[in-house]
Amino acid sequence: MIKLEGSQLAARIKQNVQSAIEQMASRPGLAAVRVGDDPASAVYVRNKIRACEEVGIRSEHHALPESTSTAELLDLIRSLNARDDVDGILTQLPLPSHIDETAIIEAIDPAKDVDGFHPISVGRLALGRPVFVPCTPTGIIELLDDNGIEIRGANACVVGRSQIVGRPMAQLLLQRDATVTICHSRTRDLAAVTRTADLLVVAIGRAGFIRGEHIKPGATVIDVGMNRVSDKEEVRELFGNEAEKRLEVLAKRGATLVGDVHPAEAAQVAGKLTPVPGGVGLLTVAMLMKNTLKAATLRRQ
Numbered sequence: 494m495i496k497l498e499g500s501q502l503a504a505r506i507k508q509n510v511q512s513a514i515e516q517m518a519s520r521p522g523l524a525a526v527r528v529g530d531d532p533a534s535a536v537y538v539r540n541k542i543r544a545c546e547e548v549g550i551r552s553e554h555h556a557l558p559e560s561t562s563t564a565e566l567l568d569l570i571r572s573l574n575a576r577d578d579v580d581g582i583l584t585q586l587p588l589p590s591h592i593d594e595t596a597i598i599e600a601i602d603p604a605k606d607v608d609g610f611h612p613i614s615v616g617r618l619a620l621g622r623p624v625f626v627p628c629t630p631t632g633i634i635e636l637l638d639d640n641g642i643e644i645r646g647a648n649a650c651v652v653g654r655s656q657i658v659g660r661p662m663a664q665l666l667l668q669r670d671a672t673v674t675i676c677h678s679r680t681r682d683l684a685a686v687t688r689t690a691d692l693l694v695v696a697i698g699r700a701g702f703i704r705g706e707h708i709k710p711g712a713t714v715i716d717v718g719m720n721r722v723s724d725k726e727e728v729r730e731l732f733g734n735e736a737e738k739r740l741e742v743l744a745k746r747g748a749t750l751v752g753d754v755h756p757a758e759a760a761q762v763a764g765k766l767t768p769v770p771g772g773v774g775l776l777t778v779a780m781l782m783k784n785t786l787k788a789a790t791l792r793r794q
């Protein structure tokens with residue numbers, strides 16, 4: 494089984510963004526908005542801000558209290574829309590449940606929609622005329638291309654139909670001439686469907702849910718899931734021979750990151766597999782940098 498690592502490709506993408514920014518008259522700007530104190534969201538935003546510093550994007554982090562109302566958040570988004578020095582706006586999801594997430598996403602200027610979640614971005618992608626595409630699925634396409642994995646004509650199966658990953662992933666694969674099946678929680682006999690896939694992308698948010706029986710021998714498996722597991726027995730069961738390293742991480746940090754694919758079983762069946770961490774997650778951040786550069790370039794034309 495070949496591990497499809499994301500680190501080298503992510504570094505190359507960021508290097509290209511940095512080189513392009515060095516040629517620009519003024520630096521692109523990205524505003525990251527986070528509400529509440531979800532620790533995972535705080536880590537994701539910190540990683541995005543760090544990547545901005547690496548590539549030369551000017552960044553600002555608006556960390557708002559849990560008590561923020563929809564109206565207050567809309568005011569902030571409108572002020573960021575109006576500022577010329579802000580090229581990209583991202584709101585870290587999920588927002589607290591009392592906030593109208595749809596209203597916030599729709600308030601972002603589509604020209605600054607670097608996450609690709611605005612209905613105009615979603616519609617353009619569906620029409621095959623994308624401008625901003627969500628970062629995780631575009632990062633996956635780059636990873637497949639970089640590893641010479643053929644998409645055209647492949648039987649591709651996407652498990653999960655979220656707006657952030659599953660749906661845009663299916664659109665991108667379809668545009669690249671794959672035969673695409675989308676599965677979700679109501680799919681009957683999931684394993685019978687996923688086992689037909691040459692290319693299996695899993696984004697469901699359930700640790701180790703996709704087992705050996707779900708995978709066609711030799712298939713390429715892209716594991717988008719990022720789940721925290723803190724139970725030692727579960728770690729042993731998921732990682733088999735490689736459990737010791739993970740148990741060390743668990744002892745140090747209280748949890749280890751596990752994808753939606755059972756790593757030990759998938760390693761026996763898949764031809765290629767993305768590791769978690771170290772696979773898709775790194776590319777997501779790199780693609781955000783690329784989208785921000787794109788927004789800045791388009792806004793300066």
Ligand code: NAP
Binds near residue numbers: 654656659678718
């Ligand atoms: P989400 O919005 O919670 O959607 C989960 C999807 O999985 C839904 O479509 C759901 O089906 C489906 N699902 C749930 N249980 C299932 C089951 N037993 N069988 C088949 N389908 C099932 O999740 P998301 O935002 O797409 O995220 C998914 C995972 O990816 C999470 O672990 C998240 O942390 C991770 N993620 C990682 C990155 C990255 O950069 N690596 C980026 C984004 C997300 P229904 O629609 O029928 O409910």
